[in-house]
Amino acid sequence: MKIAIIGAGFSGMAAAYDLVKAGHKATIFEAANDVGGLAGGFKDPGWDWSVEKFYHHWFASDKHMLGLIKELGWEDKVLFPRPLTVMYHNGKFYPFDSIVKALLFPGLGFGINKIRFGLVGLFLRLTNDWKALEKYTVAEWLSKWAGEKVYKMMWEPLVIGKFGERYYKQVNMAWMWARLKARTTRLGTFEGGFQNFANLFADRLREMGVEVRLKSPVTLIERRAGKDGVMVHSETIETYDMVLVTLSPEAISRLVPSLPEEYLHGLRNLKSMGAVVIALALKHQLSEEGYYWYNLPKSAGYPFLALVEHTNYVGADKFGGDHIVYMGDYLEPEHEFFRLSQEELLERFLPALKKFNPKFERNWVRKSWLFRTAYAQPVPLINHSQNIPSIETPVEGVYFASMSQVYPWDRGTNFAVEIGRKAAVLMLNNGKLKD
């Protein structure tokens, strides 16, 4: 079969890998100059490693990604340091990445609240019944079982940060379950950065016969009555036996207008958040305590949700001595941060850095980069499992595999690999049925 894959992120590349291994011909169309999608990175002159545009790491539980890397023979290139994550409380930051550290965190006192926090955390780690949890919002379930104080102190800032004022009270409890279930304190990366991995993977795919077309945005996918195959419009118009789209729900609904109304309606009803991230190359280390990840509650007045000092995770020696710091937030695509210029955003963000290191001065910034994406984080509402678009779309031969379908898991490259490979199996089986 001749198969087109739209998007060279990890879903698209993982699907291509399985499809060519099964003897089919795959062509990947990628709009950007590089492969890697949302997990891609960039490299400044003088750096040995690339850094992700949006901060990225793997968890030790990311079995689909780590399994794929093993199959490709690159497990020796995966590094799993244990960087420090901290949590804000009353103007100070406290380490918060192990049970012992959580027990020492002063935010909950040392009485019943801490016990309830611990017991609820343990229950969520042990249960697999996420379907029972998706019937409740995070707010109602955690207020009931962990108590109002624990919810407000520990969990509400997280859901507000991720989903904003509009959605935070509606997000379902299975999302929180998935977060706690899949996360580990050891965090993984690839030698040279995620972009290096994406490039190596694309090169391997090319060696296996996959055609990877960069700078080739697809504008329309259609199936004409009475004609065999699916037509893909890019610089050329070509016909394929099957097409896999790995873009956002909004993008597939634009590219495949012949999708029936019911499927389109489902896609349009899905809610999501965008992300705005500024990466800085600083001349000095910001967090002298060596903290990697700061969780910041919106209520404490920071202009961003997370401050991540990448070089407190991967050494600054990989970046010509630059200290890489991200300031990032999840926001609705209508938010003004999607319209402000990089300079205007720096004006808003940089003054806050003094709170992390009073010695910080603006002239520490050697260079900065702004990255924005309108599609960064699906928002799972009550009983969200009923809203997941099927991988096999109602248009014959057109398949869809994206972040919006990895539920109950939260989005991540691990689940991009899983959904890409799942789509490949479906395509292969359906292809067999037709032969």
Ligand SMILES: Cc1cc2nc3c(=O)[nH]c(=O)nc-3n(C[C@H](O)[C@H](O)[C@H](O)COP(=O)(O)OP(=O)(O)OC[C@H]3O[C@@H](n4cnc5c(N)ncnc54)[C@H](O)[C@@H]3O)c2cc1C
């Ligand atoms: C702020 C942020 C932080 C994250 N942190 C982590 C993390 O720490 N760990 C982790 O594992 N994951 C993380 N993720 C999630 C991870 O990046 C995604 O889950 C994953 O990259 C999704 O891969 P994908 O292939 O499904 O989609 P994408 O990566 O979005 O790939 C889709 C591709 O399609 C291309 N494209 C778009 N339109 C067209 C078109 N018309 N024609 C052709 N090509 C097109 C795009 O350029 C893109 O390359 C994070 C994401 C964000 C936004």
